Amino acid sequence: MENQETPKLENQICFPLYVLSKEITGMYRPFLEELEITYSQYLVMMVLWENDGLTVNQIGEKLFLDSGTLTPLLKRLEAKSYLVRKRKKEDERVVEVSLTEEGRNLQKMACSIPGKMAEKLNLSDDDLLELKATVDKLMQIIEK
Incomplete structure (x- = not known):
């Protein structure tokens, strides 16, 4: 039988992941302001720095964004x-x-920027690698 107890925020994995995403994105802001780009624009640029000459659809697949979201980002970067x-x-x-x-x-x-972020997070290399491995595992599950 299903548990009918009301879900509690403190017991959910989604909430700390949401907060972490929001807060870490905010931590990038001062570094990206120096470059005059947003975090979303930074993600697009990282994809292109790795693989220049991709199509809009290929970029969207890598960033999990549809073309309606991606096109305005690309237009601003083109401007x-x-x-x-x-x-x-x-x-x-x-x-x-x-x-x-x-x-x-x-x-x-x-x-x-990656080094500055690692310094700001103040985690050991092992902690960062472990966290990345766990997040990658979750991403693989979600992508199936």
Whole structure:
């Protein structure tokens, strides 16, 4: 028989994950303000720094974002001259996104952010690796 007890916030895994996500994103803010980008824009740029020339759909798959959410992000980054969007000649429905020289220069400026975040979180390398492994495990379960 199912447990009919009212769920308690303190017993839920979703709430601390929600708070952590919100707070960690906020911790990035001062570092990203120096680059004049938002956290969402930073995620897009990281994807392109790893694999330049992806399509909008490919970026969306990596970030779990639909094109309706992603397109405004890309437009703002294009307005800042960090990337260009071009329709493919073979299929004009497909938009390819490529970094500009300014976008590649931004990557050099962003290289210090992971270290600054690790310092701010004040966790050991082992703790960070363990947390990342646990989160990756949850992501694999969710993706199935």
